[in-house]
Amino acid sequence: MTDIREDSHKSIGEVPICAKCGSERVVTDAWACWNRYSGLWELESHFDDVHCHACEGPTKLQWIRPDDPPNNRVRALNDAFRQLGYGRGSVMITQGIRALGKDFTMEVSQAVRAFDSFTDDNDPWGEHDFGAFDIRSHKVFWKIDAYDLDLQNGSPNPANPAQTHRVLTIMLSSEY
Structure with missing residues (x-):
């Protein structure tokens, strides 16, 4: 044994x-x-x-160590949720973003969907779960957290969509 x-x-x-x-x-x-x-x-x-x-x-x-790391599944699920709205999840837009108006909120939402500037420095685990960019002289952050289905704890397996509720939060860097 x-x-x-x-x-x-x-x-x-x-x-x-x-x-x-x-x-x-x-x-x-x-x-x-x-x-x-x-x-x-x-x-x-x-x-x-x-x-x-x-x-x-x-x-x-x-x-x-395979060429296809295990976090590729998490990355694909995060991208599908962020870019296309696929999968179980919620999108949270902070008061700071909303206070800058509907047009700004729409512009930020489109920028989050289109974000593709991932590097080893800003995405060390390769899961595409965080991004930062400047828009209209404001620094914006977005992040994806993987929770269990009750939103009480972290997901037991973020690579399994049946066990995961993703929460995409979009905020001004000053709200972090």
Whole structure:
């Protein structure tokens, strides 16, 4: 038996693959414990035997960092909500933005939808969940927070739209 903690040296974002064929369709026997607060099974430990569905036989695990990082799904969901209004969520526009008038509010909303100036400095996790820009000599911030469906806590899995309510907040930098 291999204790999960032994694999904790793996970097976030690394995934196990079949050492023979490179497939991610690998399985292992495991112990899982039900967490009544999250409503999810939590992996407690796994055993040494690994099976590859692609090879249809036993294999060993190799850990790699894929070209497609796991946060790509969160990025796609954030972009779809911000740009197109797709998905479960709410848009909050602060009093500071509204006080500058309907035309300004519309202009800011369009700028938020069109925002694409993401860099490693302003988007280090690659999730497209924050942006800043200047418009009519005002500095505007927007951010997306992922909540659970009751809006009481953070989402248990922001990559799962069935478990996430996104909140897009648009504000003046002075309101931050």
